[in-house]
Amino acid sequence: MRLTIEKLVPGGLGLARTPDGVALVRGGLPGEVVEAELERRKNHWEGEVSEVLEPHPRREEGPWPPSVDLPLAYEAQLPIKAGFVQEALERIAKLEAALEPIQPSPRPLGYRAAAQYAVMPGGGLAYRYPGTHNLLLLEHDPLLAPPLARAFGQLRPLQLACLEVALRGSLREGKVLLGLIGGDPKRLQPLARDLLGSSPDVVGVTWAEDHPAGRFRGRVQALAGAGTLLEDFGGVLASVSVQGFAQVNPEAAGRMYLEAARVAGEGQKAVELYAGSGVLGFHLARGFAEVVAVEISKEAVKRGEADKARLGVSNLRFHRGDASELAKLGTADLVAVDPPRAGLSPQTLQALLQARPARLLYVSCDPATWARDVGRLAREGYRLEFVRPYDFYPYTHHVEVLSLLSLA
DSSP: OEEEOOEEETTTEEEEEETTEEEEEESOOTTOEEEEEEEEOSSSEEEEEEEEEEOOTTBOOOOOOTTOOOOBOHHHHHHHHHHHHHHHHHHTSOOOOOOOOOBOOSOSSSOBSEEEEEEOTTSOEEEEOTTSSOEEEOSOOTTBOHHHHHHHHHHTTSOOSSSEEEEEEETTTTEEEEEEESSOHHHHHHHHHHHHHHOSSEEEEEEEOOOTTOTTSSOEEEEEEOSOEEEEETTEEEEEOSSSOOOSOHHHHHHHHHHHHHHHOOEEEEEEESOTTOHHHHHHTTTEEEEEEEEOOHHHHHHHHHHHHHHTOOSEEEEESOGGGGGGGOOOSEEEEOOOTTOSOHHHHHHHHHHOOSEEEEEESOHHHHHHHHHHHHHTTEEEEEEEEEOSSTTSSOOEEEEEEEEO
8 A cells, every 4th residue: 555654653653644544664764655555454544655656855864683673873863763753752641841952872873782692594684673573684784883793793604503693792891792692602612712712802701501581590600701791881891791781872871860960960869770780879879868770580680789899889788589578678769760661560559549659750662661651650749840852772763751740
């Protein structure tokens, strides 16, 4: 079907209208005329662009990996991403608030310090197309930061006896950690040692079993070299590992952490939920007499404790537990949350409403779930004081949100 894309909607899909209703298609940009293959869903059409007939004047041609769904000149991407946040705020949260200007990424390309690829049976590394098991063999990935790009080039021609490869790098150190997922760790250990001996960039290799619950959810075994690197997040040197979560765009994240600490203000006590290894907590520790970082991951807490000792931060402590355990931690002037893409769990949201901290700092990687939670908090007496979109993921539809709420 021939379509004109009106706008992009969250998820990076183009919205168009047909005589039989709305169509959501992947691969189109606002204003483009496209041919698309569509399938009927319950209330709309859905599909993929097969040919761009009239391209956007700022479209940048690839080749791009499947993760790129916003192939526009960088400055043209930013208003679209800010629009996702504004629309979610108005449509989902039912709130009117002025957004601070979106903060662009310091690097439009070459920014990713973490990535994961499928290993092709005949050799090579590939991306999965979103929502499918289909693979695209990659010659290179323009989103990778320089040390990861070099490691990718070394790995690409190898015959790897595993299912996936994860890369985690440090822009500060210029080094890379590898995770080999699946396969036999005994067979992979010689390869790990060879990589450390032959690559100036790779300094550590870890193996993880292919677990049905997800990557790095089962057995994990160090094969060779280092297990962590140090990365600079806005002046806080924190450890990162291939199996643990850390923001993939350290330079953009560092800017956000600095502003988060500024808008959070000062006080006696702050609690950070979903803390990971506590990077935000280390920033908050400069303005609060006491900071409690709550995280359920044993691996993340271990890294955070090591960072605490190395940095000499005495007013931050870790509490290993679920984010919903807020009531156990006593009264706080500020609670900071940075939940996964699904947003706050019902139990955590209820715990926040019972604790009713005077200030709530909310960092989100999904405008829709952020707006859902902010709308509920607003109905329960909170006022949205500050919102700024941050671009951590150029050339994709993803956008980060930094916000502050206070009791009205």
